[in-house]
Amino acid sequence: MTAAGSTALDACAVPLVHPDKVAIARSAAPSLAESVDLAAMFRLLGDPARTRILYALLEVGELCVCDIAAAVDITETSASQALRLLRTARVVAGRRAGRMVFYRLADSHVRMLLDLSREHAQHDAEGSA
Amino acid sequence: MTAAGSTALDACAVPLVHPDKVAIARSAAPSLAESVDLAAMFRLLGDPARTRILYALLEVGELCVCDIAAAVDITETSASQALRLLRTARVVAGRRAGRMVFYRLADSHVRMLLDLSREHAQHDAEGSA
DNA sequence: GGGACATCTGCACATCTGTGCATATGTTGC
DNA sequence: GCAACATATGCACAGATGTGCAGATGTCCC
DSSP: OOSSSSSSSGGGSOOOOOOOHHHHHHHHHHHHHHHHHHHHHHHHHHHHHHHHHHHHHHSSSOHHHHHHHHTTTOOOHHHHHHHHHHHHHSSSEEETTEEEEEEEOOHHHHHHHHHHHHHHHHHHHHHHH | OOOOOOOOOGGGSSOOOOHHHHHHHHHHOOOHHHHHHHHHHHHHSSSHHHHHHHHHHHSSOOOOOHOOOOHHTHHHHHHHHHHHHHTTSSSSEEEEEEEEEEEEEEHHHHHHHHHHHHHHHHHHHHHOO
């Protein structure tokens, strides 16, 4: 990571097996910044509590913090903390109603992602059964 | 979390705002075990190095370890480590050819997931620009 | 068999991450 | 303004995670 100057372009120094493919991958794959963003988003989904919150919201559309906590069996503090992270990343959106805040999934991309993932997981579980 | 016995069913002790919705969410959302699996899979994608590896494979189909390392600018050790995790979770599959091992994405679900995610990330980036 | 190469694994370390408690913020109704 | 409630935040700690180095495994070529 120190990148003293000979990181990317001097890769030719070590002969690659398929330089053409590597070149394609390097140019077409997400940039470092983009992949960091993508990874950050995936990591956000990579916690059971947050995952369950998202699927709960996927099912019922909208819930306040205390209901979310009850639905996924976590403390309200944990729920609030999780929702904070999800909200910052714009995975969920909050709507204030009196002293309560109702959360919902931010957009349809997230919904599709959750649907697809669950489908994959179930498909996968069958295969390993 | 100590769950002395009054965690799940006694939730009624604290009046919920929308008990009906909570009940639906509790029954329809992934079970604890399933959500742990889902989270584990997301967490696996939640590392920039692994993310980049997956997108590189998405682009060129198949690569050996040293080419992967070159394509995403990480050491071969890191690549091998990352691939081990991805392989154990059956996100990628390895094929031995001589002393080299070629890796590829395991199934089409993963490909769709990656495509959808990148689309979402780009859409998101536009919005915040 | 022996050496060279590609990949894998085990171990130790710095870092990050989730959790729980206590406390702060903001809102309602009086 | 004050008390009660819903939610948010700051801090400290235990546990998980990525990284690098050294060594092990397995494969090819002679």
